[in-house]
Amino acid sequence: MQMIGFFLLDYHEDMSFGWTSIRAGYAGSISGLMVIQFALIAINLMKQADDVNDLTANTITVLFFVHSLTKYFYFALRRGKFYRTLATWNNANSHPLFSENHSRHHATAVASMRRLVIYVTSATVISGFAWTIITFIGDSVHETADPENANETILEEVPRLMLRSWYPWNALSGGGYIVSFIIQIIWLFLALLHAMMMDTMFCCWLIYTCEQLIHLKEIMKPLMELSASLDTLVPHSAELFRAVSATANNPIPSGDSEGIRAIYSNQHDFSNFRLNTGTLANVNSGSVGPNGLTKKQEILVRSAIKYWVERHKHVVRFVGNIGDTYGSALLLHMLTSTVTLTLLAYQATKVSKSSY
Known part of the structure; x- marks a missing residue:
């Protein structure tokens, strides 16, 4: 999360002012890139709002990446709650009598978390490369209204990029296309990783909680x-x-x-x-x-x-902190998903009608 630009400025070996300023500048640069590219995609949405199919497709794309920006800036704004939950997570509260049992469950939880992070990161990177490869398959054209005849449409060439976006320069070829392609591929991977890493952290905390409850169950059973x-x-x-x-x-x-x-x-x-x-x-x-x-x-x-x-009340506090940390984010996630699914259902009905 620190590598992809989250405002996770703590948990470093060197916490000097200079390095903290560099990390803050790096996270600020990433946030600026995310906002600017998202704004360019939104501008393209407004410029192609005449055709209902383009409007729906572009809106679905915008809503898809709203998840990424929401989670990224949600972490930045509520960083204190995340730090509090991480502090509870790092708090070792095991009795010496059951230290071996606690260590075993802790090792199991850490191993499960590492596997989850590896699987999710690998799948996200593969998805980003697949998205990029699909861009070069087929014709890069766009159907638009004929300016000479309003009743007909023509095919217009569009830049062969991963996302439909407006740029103040010519992105069809030359240096403008190379710059646009580099910006989009960086932005695409960052957006996918921002969304997935937040969800992965949530799942890791749940894995830890479950292992702690299993540990408590084994203590309490006799x-x-x-x-x-x-x-x-x-x-x-x-x-x-x-x-x-x-x-x-x-x-x-x-x-x-x-x-x-x-x-x-x-x-x-x-x-x-x-x-x-x-x-x-x-x-x-x-x-x-x-x-x-x-x-x-x-x-x-x-x-x-x-x-x-009483000794395991930290698990209850940890679960409560998870709810306080992720409650609003899950609500925003559900609202965005509801609108996206509604538009996808609308597109599915149009495809179904056109097939007859």
Whole structure:
């Protein structure tokens, strides 16, 4: 994203003022190129608005690239929200007891992200080359009204370029054509990559979230199995995540006597919990209930469940940040897609009628 001109000015090794200014200038130059070329395409749309077929085709092209400009400048304007989500993404919040499990899921997520980026980038580059190659297939002509006879049409030669665009110079041949071709091929690849990289970042964040939830599920599974045997009656599921003191009026135990710290401590998390078997070691204190667990073990399981849910609140925050970051962008994406699909359906009906 930094290479193709996104305003992602942080996350560099050298954050000096000089290099930051160079990166900002590079991103500003890319944004200027994107806006100018898009404006030239829009001018061509207005100049060819007399024919309904040309108007529809050019409008679909403009709307297609609206996605790219929307996502590119959306990132620039809401860069702070993206930075906040990236900071949550980079925040490692794993307990030493489950560090190996966390590392395994983290490696799986990173490998999936890398494959996704490689696949999407390769497909986007191939699409850009295919778009360019198709330009040189067939005749480069345009059907327009005959100036001498309004009831007939003639074929007019147009520049053999990837996109229909207006230029203040002659783009049919010579140096004007070479300059126009270079501008369009750079602009085309940048526009395609801008749209796809934003969507790819969104998908990468979702992959990370799913792996974190799988990690939490593996941690919670033995605890949930134990919680199912805490009482003779199966409790309501919400009760499993409720602190023991939430429904009692007992005074808070002193830290000097045997209290919560004797039952559960951040310094000795799960000292009596066997991760491999999902069982608790026998703690010879308190009476043994009908389920075979002491009262202290029951409180330990409930406290452990609550603890691990609290420890994974960063996943909830991360998902919330994703919604805040991408919510408006997805709305704009859907609105543009709706208009584009409506025009494509209109074109399809015209093609269907002309075939009869």
